[in-house]
Amino acid sequence: MDVDRRTLMKGMLASGALLALGVPSWAFADQSARRPKQCMLVLGGTSADEAFAYGTQAACAALKYKDFQTVHLKGGLLADMDQMVNLLDHSEGARMIAILDDASAVIFLELARSGVRMRSMGAHACSTDRACHIRHEIATSSQGQGAGGLLASQLIRQQGSFAITEGFLHDASPGLALTAWSAPGFCSYRSVEPESIHLHCSGLSLPDGCRLLALGTTEQWVPVSPKVYDRDSSTTSPTKNWVESVGYAVTASALGVDSVRESCSSRAFVHQATGSERIGPQERFMSFVMDL
């Protein structure tokens, strides 16, 4: 295990650059109350670690969050799970963001099962052999902790198709007024049967979006009125590729950026790029955000 403070310094340097890009400070107003006292990034030895960490640093810089620790797990959890056990045992009170390969993620979840508060788990993949190259499947505890909207806002800046699905374990939507995420170019729909789903499509029709996500066509989809739209795009930041975008969005969410709380039990964002695709690194990994 190697606590890397050098990368933190690089992140601090990035901070100035982002402020110069005009990320508005008001976008992060009110998030100090949700901000964790101690936050750590655990890099599980995947080939996506570096890019993810860069996104994390960008988010920390944008949010002026300094108390961030980066931990490198060498060789993943298959070779040695004791280092992760120690980390879980000795980091009480910290918020942990972890990026792991699929195999290590399975073990990690088993080690962390009881005693942690899991805010979100995400599976992220990019491969050219599927209709939609970049895919994210996120399970989030509740609407207030969702990173899907932030991620969509990040990814739309890049020239590549993507699909994000996000399910909320605790569906608080019956108690929420109708709200929906939005970003330029997206059309949004909601379905209330058999459960409340929001679908945001860009560059493709509703039926094509449904087909891409293997959603049944029996749902009654209704366009969401623009007046209930809210935006996450004000909290975005330029990132070089999709992995950085995930690092940024997951971290920003973990640091308390108040994403749009959509009144639905699950939501999806689908974007079909026009023209030439910029696919980005073909990686797959899992992300976790949890309180220890």
Next chain:
Amino acid sequence: MASKYVALPKGVSEQTFAAAVKEFRRVLGEGNVLTDADHLAPYTKVMMPVPEANHTPSAAILATTVEQIQKIVGICNKYKVPIWTISTGKNLGYGSAAPAERGQVVLDLHRMNRILEVDGDLCYALVEPGVTYRQLYDYFQEHKLPLWLSVPAPSAIAGPTGNTLDRGVGYTPYGEHFMNACGMEVVLANGEILRTAMGGLPKSNTWQVFKWGYGPYLDGIFTQSNYGIVTKFGFWLQPAPPVYKPFMIQYQNEEDIVEIVEIMRPMRLNGVIPNSGVIAHALYEAPLKAKRSDYVSGPGSISDEAVRQLVKDHNMGIWNVTAALYGTKEQVDVNWKIVTDAFGKSGKAKFLTEEDVGDDPQFGYRAVIMRGGMDMREFNLYNWRGGGGSLWFAPVCPARGSETLNQMAMAKRILTKYGLDYTGEFIVGMRDMHHILDMLFDRTDPEMTKAAYQCFDELITTFSAEGYGSYRTNTAFMDKVAATYDPIQRSVNRTLKQALDPNGILAPGKSGIRIGKRKSVFQFGKSFKK
């Protein structure tokens, strides 16, 4: 109005559930009754091709004593709240820790983790359900006990109680775990405590040494079932042998499995090869050495040509037989000669021993788990395709070469139809083989996830139609697999359930068993005949 809970048990109102939760908290303490989404999220994660919402628990409760469990079943009966019991909760690819049905309360026993007794002379252990193999392994090291475990692939993080109760297997001579189980303590749905077999005798001193007791042998009905909650579990341990010789034999054609099985069966039956060895297809072992993306660029399953290239690049066999010899040097030497003579006859086999392979990861992890060591490198399987999808398909196969080839060909044909890879192995029993197939798919890909569901469904249907039943399955397909077995079996299971758990509070749906009136399936002249 939004519910306070992430899910509710079927047919239970929020008010009733809240009353049950209040009583759970009185028994277990506030911190041991988890109902908020943050705490429940790790209990919902599944690897199956179904929405996690189907298996979301309403609560997770953590008990540490038998008395608490007795009180919990009392509360469950009072409020008709169903519980899904897990020990260490590592049933990966079979449903993990998530319940069979949405809204069931997970009763998590992982903190009930005392090693109650280890007898170094008689070679047995008595443990609580939360004890892991790693705990026992460390205990043996600490106390310098020359005892070996038999572990499944998740070794360190799994435990003997849960694995054996789901009739899991390991890879040592004690690899058929339930065969080596000896004595249980069970909390019944009415709160009574049953000690099986010799455990029923006051001052019993043979509970962990004689399995059968007196009268009907009951232990079996508490495996893969929902008739009770096992709170103590006894099992046998292997004395560490003076000499251990793991070996691997590689073959280069899929059809060679006929020869392999015909040679191996007599050696398993007569004890020359004493352990549950494995005949693993190249794709089962490949994730230890290679990346799928280096060999496949488009959609669909990996081609035979690509598999051949992979095998060549990484010094593997299309079939990789791993087994081991245990005993004195004289015994091992004699048996090694028998093994090499038998497999060497056709000239197809390539023999590898520890001396030949260096630190080869494939040989290395097999060598560790065949002596009951802790090694989780088999989990590299989950990186093969990526995306977190895994379903174990587990049909039983007679230990005949032709049948083995037939099963492999059937599985491969169906998997290829759905664009999935044949990632399979045969765990070699004496007369049977557990054909274990990890159906790996990418859960981030909705199309592939849908295909995985349909593929698994077809595998069950097709195999059972050919007489190949599954010995174990995941929570999404328990009803389907149960329905492949004869209705009289299912009716008897239901009758037992009704008698032992009339309110149906214990793990409804486990192995397709629920309460309900027994339907008479008997008709004169139409009873089940082979």
